Amino acid sequence: MAESAEQAAGGGMTEYIHHHLHNLQWHVGSGVFSVINIDTVAVTLLLMAVFLGAFITAARRANAGVPGRFQAFVEMVVVGVDELVRETFHGSSKLIAPLSLTIFVLVFMMNFMDLVPVDLLPWLGRASGLPYLRVVPTADLNTTLGMALTVFLLIQYFGLKHKGPRLFFKEMFTAPFHAHGFMAIVLAPVNLLLRLIEEAVRPVSLSLRLFGNMYAGELIFILIAVMSLGAGLAHGMTYVMGPIQGMADFVWTVFHILIITLQAFIFMMLTVVYLSMAAEHH
Amino acid sequence: MNINLTLIIQGLAFFATVLLVMKYGWPPIMAAIEDRQKKIAEGLAAAERARAELKDADARVAVEIRQARQQAAEIIDRAQQQANQMLDQAREDTLAELNRLKAAAQADIASMAQRAREDLRDQVAKLAVQGAAKILQREIDPAAHRALLDQLATEI
Numbered sequence: 001m002a003e004s005a006e007q008a009a010g011g012g013m014t015e016y017i018h019h020h021l022h023n024l025q026w027h028v029g030s031g032v033f034s035v036i037n038i039d040t041v042a043v044t045l046l047l048m049a050v051f052l053g054a055f056i057t058a059a060r061r062a063n064a065g066v067p068g069r070f071q072a073f074v075e076m077v078v079v080g081v082d083e084l085v086r087e088t089f090h091g092s093s094k095l096i097a098p099l100s101l102t103i104f105v106l107v108f109m110m111n112f113m114d115l116v117p118v119d120l121l122p123w124l125g126r127a128s129g130l131p132y133l134r135v136v137p138t139a140d141l142n143t144t145l146g147m148a149l150t151v152f153l154l155i156q157y158f159g160l161k162h163k164g165p166r167l168f169f170k171e172m173f174t175a176p177f178h179a180h181g182f183m184a185i186v187l188a189p190v191n192l193l194l195r196l197i198e199e200a201v202r203p204v205s206l207s208l209r210l211f212g213n214m215y216a217g218e219l220i221f222i223l224i225a226v227m228s229l230g231a232g233l234a235h236g237m238t239y240v241m242g243p244i245q246g247m248a249d250f251v252w253t254v255f256h257i258l259i260i261t262l263q264a265f266i267f268m269m270l271t272v273v274y275l276s277m278a279a280e281h282h
Numbered sequence: 283m284n285i286n287l288t289l290i291i292q293g294l295a296f297f298a299t300v301l302l303v304m305k306y307g308w309p310p311i312m313a314a315i316e317d318r319q320k321k322i323a324e325g326l327a328a329a330e331r332a333r334a335e336l337k338d339a340d341a342r343v344a345v346e347i348r349q350a351r352q353q354a355a356e357i358i359d360r361a362q363q364q365a366n367q368m369l370d371q372a373r374e375d376t377l378a379e380l381n382r383l384k385a386a387a388q389a390d391i392a393s394m395a396q397r398a399r400e401d402l403r404d405q406v407a408k409l410a411v412q413g414a415a416k417i418l419q420r421e422i423d424p425a426a427h428r429a430l431l432d433q434l435a436t437e438i
Binding site: 028032033034035036037040041044045048051052055056058059060062063064065067074075078079082094095097098099101102106137140141142143145146147149150 | 284289291293309310312317320
């Protein structure tokens, strides 16, 4: 790791960190928005393919007989998610449980890329001619916000479907402050404002929570890697910092296993809660 | 880190994944799980039923065995009683036969003794008459002395 860090660094610590936090980008057109982070998209699509391949294979092979190890594992996850959803959401919906499962597994897999040694894939990438490579899709705000916005749209669709358009739009003006007559008219804009803020805050908090955790986690891995930046066998510090770095890396990896699982779970759970709330009548 | 076109791609890719999972992944797995649950429930119920039936059968068998034992005991009792009765009957019959034979023999003996005694008496009477005739030296007219002779015979 130290070696590749040295190669990557070129111009010291700042350069190394900056390099690691730079996406492999493709400028489709002009302007800030017409840029695609190729690495994020590629890793995401790869993980999605792995997930879908495994899951749909399991679904095709699924039968009521004695399950094999793989099927038992998939079913364990499915049943776990299904029970969680049933506890929270008391209606019937074909969308909410599969959505939750997808979020949990996909976010977990994307977070898991953080546990791959921080220099390994960029080093391989550079060997195959890629100048930059960030492999944790959830440490890219585009991914988390993209998912959160999809969830946001699904919440609106869910609310419309379960309440009907009349009640859906009526509640924008009548909840959370209920009133009659003149006061109802006075409170209508207040209610609308609160509703808009509430709705807007959800995707923001959902995406920033996950992004923040993963970005920070990635950054700490980078900072741990920096400990032995520029180390060589001739330097005394290499022998001091090497074991410390190894230890720190181990501790943070173990701790990060908890974080990535927890963040995937939180993203899923909040989605379920938001969807349940959208279906509830006030 | 900046927001760019990746946002849209990631959002759409995520949505597509959700749709695929919802359409092709979730339903078969859930159906399989529910099927299996039903099968397991049925299996458990069947096992429970079989156990109950076995218990019933055991109870029935026990009752039948008890009844059979009772019947056997009754049959044996009755047979013994019959045997005893037959034995008693035979003994009684034998005793009765014995008594009858004894009585008949005794009656024979008595009649023969009587006859002998009468024969003896007749002979004695005859001898007495002959004796008396000798003593008197003359013929006693049996007809004339019939009464006398009979009296003598009775006295002997």
